[in-house]
Amino acid sequence: MERASGDYMGMLATVINSIAVQNALEQRGVTTRVQSAISMQAICEPYIRRRALRHLEKGRVVIFAAGTGNPFFTTDTAAALRASEMGCDALLKATKVDGVYDADPNQVPGAVRLDRLSYLDVLSRDLQVMDASAISLARENRIPILVFSLFESGGFAEVVRGRGRYTIIKEPD
Numbered sequence: 001m002e003r004a005s006g007d008y009m010g011m012l013a014t015v016i017n018s019i020a021v022q023n024a025l026e027q028r029g030v031t032t033r034v035q036s037a038i039s040m041q042a043i044c045e046p047y048i049r050r051r052a053l054r055h056l057e058k059g060r061v062v063i064f065a066a067g068t069g070n071p072f073f074t075t076d077t078a079a080a081l082r083a084s085e086m087g088c089d090a091l092l093k094a095t096k097v098d099g100v101y102d103a104d105p106n107q108v109p110g111a112v113r114l115d116r117l118s119y120l121d122v123l124s125r126d127l128q129v130m131d132a133s134a135i136s137l138a139r140e141n142r143i144p145i146l147v148f149s150l151f152e153s154g155g156f157a158e159v160v161r162g163r164g165r166y167t168i169i170k171e172p173d
Helices: 003-027 049-057 075-086 119-124 132-140 155-160
Strands: 032-036 061-065 091-095 145-149 167-169
Touching: 003 032, 003 061, 032 049, 049 061, 049 075, 061 075, 075 091, 075 132, 091 155, 119 132, 119 167, 145 155
Parallel strands: 032 061, 091 145
Antiparallel strands: 145 167
């Protein structure tokens, strides 16, 4: 399959996932909006920065779907872009492991988890936690990235509280 078609299919999958997250949150009484970079107004709102900001001001959770709406850009880059546009304090990256390691812990016994890294460390060591465009965009906008496990029960809540196991990527203090 050509890359652009595969990327569009991936973007559509993120819309499906976003609707699932929206449903789960709304069942718990959380008001949400899904905004898509690809227009599909019968299902969700189009991504409009000012509208997203208004939703946030009203205390709604905004779920961004369909990446940037363009092939050849990863969801990591889309997340860094939206975090930059929204003026976010941090970008949370949920993965299969509880942070960034010096090697793939699923393939390298004894891989070491790193608590803190600079953006340049991630890029120069080619740590593959996110693509270089996402790391660079977060760096340019001084948005810390917190990398944590999606599979650790209660892990997300702990990271939001500043506790738990995660790696933080930011400029050195």
